[in-house]
Each structure stands twice: as structure tokens, then as C-alpha cells.
Amino acid sequence: MLKFAEVVAVSAEVGGTRSRLAKVDALATLLRRAEGAAETEAVVAFLAGAPRQGRIGAGWRTIVALAPEPAAAATLTVGDVDRALADVAGAAGKGSAGRRASVLGALFAAATADEQRFLRALLTGELRQGALEGVMLDAVARASGVPGEGVRRAFMLSGRLPATAAAALSGGADALAVFRLELGRPVRPMLAAPGASLAEAVAALRPCVVEYKMDGARIQVHKRGDDVRVFTRTLREITGSVPELVEVVRGLPCRSAVLDGETLALTDEGRPRPFQETMSRFGSTVEEQVKALLLRPYFFDCLHLDGDDLIDEPLRARAAALRRAVGDHVIPGLVDPTVAEAENLTAAALAAGHEGVMVKDLDSPYQAGRRGKAWQKVKPVHTLDLVVLGAEWGHGRRTGVLSNLHLGARDPDGGPPVMVGKTFKGLTDTLLRWQTEEFPKHESHRDTWTVYLRPEIVVEIALDGAQVSTRYPGGVALRFARVLRYRPDKSPADADTIDTVRALLSSR
Template identity: 60%
Template structure:
């Protein structure tokens, strides 16, 4: 299949708000694929190619972009093969080899294909083809029950492989997909609420547990063999020997555990998230120890527990791993839930997760049975630039570049602004139209995709925190930034400072 067909489908999906229309467009694409291309295309649509991350960053992608091809000629197989070459490149001369592969790929791509390839490689493909929509499309294309497709995908942890099985296999083969110790499953996700009392109104009696600012892990033990996976199902066993040792010491034969791991300071408190991620991703010498905390058990010694109530699963978890269970209390009392939340925050954690005690483990899904409650951090930042949108946002200025005030000139000119991130989230249609008109009036220069503006507009941004980053001159990047509102009551000189944001890197540091 030509890559152009895939790109045109993603453009159609992006341009509509109708879930039904999205599903039908994707299902039509899936029906036209050769079987061998199905897993590849599903991976591309979700910006998770089968090769995983191939080490291409924003700078490398930008450097490779040249004049686009005038006519489509690339196939899905061509892109897949290029990703294979990028993944395989290593050793002396690999940088030049990778750059050559990228330049050759983008030179053969049309403008739309170039944007699609960049989105896939940078993990920034915004097509509206979320996995739930794509799962529905697989069921439609295969003429199989969507619940059967969804369960097979979550238990296999592989939507591409599930799509191939659903479309080319039988209903019995699809139903036969089950939980296997050693094969990761998609993690259950949580919704959000503004308060513990609001969450309890939804869940009823619940386990109110600390929300740690760590790295999600899923640990499988089969006899003496332990394997550890991330929330994206990448295997990281070799990086976490201390977690392997803990799980080997548990009084079980076979088990699947869900939890978090994080680094601790000398007093047993949590270290900043970036330190955990730095240690979590280290293949080299390890100076920080990662401590595992578990909050669920999905399988125990031959017994699948996905469909058991949370109360049962927690009872078993407390029996096999009492020293490694995340702190929390079971309650239906809003006052107790709020107390647990305060204790979690006082201990340096993010907040709490409120979990209905009667709920099953809905792998791969975000529902109302798990609800996270975290204090929202908001900061007033300055708009430095804005990127043109695509798809439904084509012709509108969308992705906002955000800067923090640097009054002392620690990272640039005194009184200037230091870029700390971007966001396109939280923008209503009205705000998009306002941005497009306002920022063009404030324009000082532009590139092909970006309008740079006078730094005079203040925007209130909600974030989950910051993390260390070499991408921006201030050494930090915002985590999960989203627009709350524009502040016409504030001047840019009243914006929050880069020093305030950097204070969030320190436990107990600055807060809004």
C-alpha cells in the first residue's frame, strides 16, 4: 500500500469529530491492507512502530527535512524498511548512516508524508486515532465483536497482532487469547477528579492509595524467571536488578504484579521524577537504588485475577508482598480519604488514587473505577510563538510555545523569557480563533510552520510538574501542560519565573 493512502486516511480522521466517521475511515483502510502490512500500519497509526523508538529526535528530524517529493511513491513497506535500518545502525559511522537514511526517506516523501513520518518518529502523531477508536475499527473491519477484540488486545498487549488475528483468523482463535505469565498486558488507567470526595461519589467504598511520582512497572515471575515491563510494554528487566531480587524473594511461584518504582532519598522520601527516569533508563553504572511499590496482582500461582474484585486482589497482595504494598486505606468516608490524601502530599507524593473495591482489572482502559486526585499546579507564562495546526486545526494557530520570566538573566538576557515547553491542549475553538487573529497581529517573524510573536501575552498553564531537560536553555521542561485561560489582567513582567519552575525539581520546592 502507498504511504499516501495511510496519510490521506489520517487526515480524514483528524478532520472529523465524529467517532463513527473515524472508525469507518480506519476500518476501510484496514480492509484494504495486505495481511503482512496490518501490524505495521496499526503501529504507525498509534505512533508506536514495531521497531519501537529508533533514536530520532527533533534536531535529527529537522536536519533531514528537505524539499518534498511532488508525487507520492513511498509505500508502507518502504517506511518500515527505513525504520529497520535506523534501528540497526550502530557503531562507527552510524550517525552519518542514520542521517543518510533519514534524508533519503524524507526526500522521497510528499509534504504530507514528511509530516506523518515526523509525527511517527517523534511520537507526536495527532490523528484522533486513539487506541480505543482504532480497536473499534479493527472490530468493524474484521466483523468481530468489539469486546472480543478489546479483550484480546489488552491481554496480548499487542493491538497490531490482535488486528491481524481478528481480520485473518476465526472468532474462536480471537477468544482463545488469554493472560500469559511473561507476556505483558496493557495497564489499567485512571480517570481524574478534583477532590477525594468527588471521586468517592463515583466509586463508593474504595481503596485510597498514595499516587507515587514514579515509573509504572508490570512484573512477571514464572518460577525463578522474572521479567519487568514499562507502561508501554517495553522490557527493562536488565535495568532493574534490585526489583528482580525483591520479586524473586516473594513466597510465590508464578505472579503478575502491577506497581511503580522510584528512587528514595536518605530519609526514605521520594526523589524527583526525573531522577527516577534517569536511573530507570540506565544501562550503565547505577548509583541510585529503585524501590518497588505494588498496588495490584493480576495472576497468582495459576489463578487469573483480572475479573476478581479489587478487594480480593488487595488481600492476596497483602499476603505475598506486605512490605512492598503502596500505602492506602479502604474507606467510604470522605474525611478519611482526605486525610490519606494529605498524608500522601506531606510525604512528598503526587496525591492519591481512589479505586472502587468491587472493580475488576480493566486492562488497557480508563474508566471510573480508578480515579486519581492530584493538586493542580498553575503558572502564568508568556507566549513566545505559535505553530500552525493540522487536520481539523488547519489554518489555525494551535501549538503554543511557552516562556518563563528570567529577571536576573541567569539563562539569557535580564528580563527576558526562557522557553520551557509547548502545548496544544486545553484550547477551545474560540481560543483557537482568538489565537490565530491575535498572534498574527503580534507577529515579529515566521518560519514555515511557526509564527513568532512579541512576548507580551500571558497565559495561565496547568502542569503536573517539571522535569530536567537539555532541550530548553533553562534545563527544565513542563510535564503535561495545558491551557487554562489567557490573562489579560497581567503583564508579561508579572509572569512566573524560571527560578520558580526550577524549584519544582526539589522535593518541597516552590508551588503555585
């Protein structure tokens, strides 16, 4: 049985190096020593920064307030901690608050000072040891001897990193091959990389499809007969909030399907409503709100159709299946257009109020995450999804509200976000009020001028490019950054990387 202290030590080792190879080596060495699926899953969950029980029902203030005298010696095992968190998460009904407090108090009392610090960071979402998904997937591949592509594919299909790791380490490639697309279980979405220009993207990805990039919310829809389930890009189910989408999918001419697409609310003139209005529907089941703000789906990919899994098929085959499955609900686009035709489509998309276009390689399979550049997004304005690291109190007219944002890009090697700039531009009075109310809920600490946040909130930033800078640790700073909108549909793991920001230096 692994001692919990060993996990804590590896966490510190991983967090103390910038080397991706060193991180992977340290994690793989520990994973090889885990005994059984349960211990492997717990270790992976702890090091990835999220217990496998998910939210355990204890608030941030409760956890921070736990401060018993640390244990003198490390006696806790990984199993001890995992079972304690399961007890806390499972507490329900009368007396559950007391039960959670008792179990957590006993757990912290049995932990050394280092273990207490790790537990507190783990349970408050502040663990920044660097073992994010990409690094952990590489470590699983190293520890199990399975090619990385097989591990990533299984993770895409399962959506569960601990379960993927346990399968790889217990049964290798054969165990990972068991993970298949399953109706009703969402698949991690394939994402797009920024394209330098339309002409370059079309030339690089030909033969390609060029389609509208809509200012909507990503959805994944699973249909089995009349049973329809709808998920967000973070794999959260929202079926109960979007009955009109369910009815559209029920009416499609197919028995079963898994569809990838966008949904958005339109004005009476057919133009997209603001993104925030579309997102407001995802938490609503109120009939009056549904009637007032109807959503329309636009689908761009088909991963399964009438018993056939298509996820490994090239996009051209998936696109043909999509047209059979959804008819008029296909997103507007052109197959293998000339550059002039693609430019005309882009102009039409912008005129209709959308963001730009997507350019996709027709020979590409479906892969989760930003894997290469098989999908590229081309927009007239540079935009980045960044993590809010803090906000400064305003001056003058903005006295008393949180204003100037500290912005961070994701470290692809799993470290904490890398600061790349500040901005107060683009913040409306409504956003300023929202920030001032919302940000303290995510506060890690503050000083006289600034409230610093846990890396949980993603904001979309427009910018004119990037420039070399010695002011920020990444060596690069944003040029003329301004806030477009917040992205509640995205997690910090979806934010753009520091490498993406640095790539803007060569596009000037």
C-alpha cells in the same frame, strides 16, 4: 496490495476533521482493504504515527535533509515502504550509516510530494493525523465487527496495536481471545481519573479501597521462580537498573506473579525523595548510585499469582491475592472505610509526604487506560499532565533562557494537543537551564520569541482550576498554573485530555 498513497490520503482525511465518527469510518474503510497481517500491521502503524520497526536509526536532521525531486506518479505500495524501513532499521556494523542513507534516499525519491511529507512527519514523530490509539482501536472494532471491549482487552494484554489489529481483522473475536497474560510480557497499565472530592469518590465507588497515592514511579514486575523482570509504565524494561527491587521480588513467597505498584527512594527519615531522584535510577546500572539511592517497592495490584490469571477478577479478589504474595510490601490503605476513616488516611498520607489517595472500586476488573472512573485519584491540589507545545525566551533575569511554557491538553479524538495556557511560574534555575538545553532537541520550528516543540515532553502542572476563555481554541484556560515537575515516565498519550480540563469549570 494497498498503495501507500491511499494511506496518505486517509491520513489527510482523518487530520482534516474534528469528528471522531468520521475518523473511525475513514480508518475502518481502509483497514478492510488491507491484505494479510503484514500489510494490516504496517497500515495501522503508519496511521498511528509510529513505524512498526520503532526507531530506525536515522536522526531528525538526516530525515529533514532528504529532499530529492518528488516522483510524478504514486507507485509505492505499503509493503514497499514497510520493507524499506525494515532495511534501514536492520542496518548495522561498518557502513550502516551509508546503507541507511541510501535506502532512505531511494524511498524518498520514489515518493510523491504528499508521500514525502507524510514520511518525513512519520519518521520525525511529527505525524498528527489524529489516529491515536483510542480512535484506531474503535476503527479496528468497526472494521472487524468485533466488540470494542474485546479489541481493547487484547491490546491491553499484547501491548501492540498493529498485532491486535491484524488478529481482529484476520480471525475476529476468536483470534483476539488468544491474547492472554504472558509472564515476561508487560501489560498496559490501568490508569486513574481525577476525583472531585474524597467524599464523592468514596460514595460513588463503594464498596471501595482507599490507599496512599505515592509520589513515585509506576512499575510492573513479572516473577517466574528466580527470573524477575521490571517494567516502567511505558512498558520499558529496567531490570538491570533496579537490582534491589529484583531481590525483593525474588524473596516473595510465591512461584510466579505479575504485580503492579510504585517505587520510590526514601530519605533516612522515611519520607519520599523528589520524583526526579527516583527516576534518575531507571537509567543507571552503576553500583555506587544504587548504593547511594535505594528504591523501595509498594504494590497495589496482582494480575497473576502462582499459575492463576487474575486480570478479569474483581479488585477484591486481586487484593486478597496481593496480600498473600507481597506481605508488608502492600501500599498502605483501608478496605471500604467510612468517609471519616478515609479522611484520616488522607491526612496520614499527606503528613508522610505523599500526594493524596487513590479510591478504587472493589468490584472492578483490571482495564488499561482511563476506562470510566473505577480508579480515582484525590489530591489537595489540582494537577494535570500536559504537553509542552513551545517555550518563549525570557526577559530580565531570564534573558537568554527558555522560560514561559505553552501548554496543551490531549485531544481524546486523536487531533493535535489543544493549547490551554502558558506559565513560567514554578521554574527553578535548574529547570530553566535544563529547558534551554533540552527543548531545541525537540524543536519543530521557531520565531523571534518562541521555540515550538514536537509534542513529546509531558510536564505536571499545579493549578487553581480552569476558566472559560476565548483566547485558546479549547474555550478554556488554566487558572494560576505553575510547574511541579517534568514527567519522563509519561508519553503524550498519557497526558490529560481537554475534556478533563473542561470538567474543572464545573468544580469551581
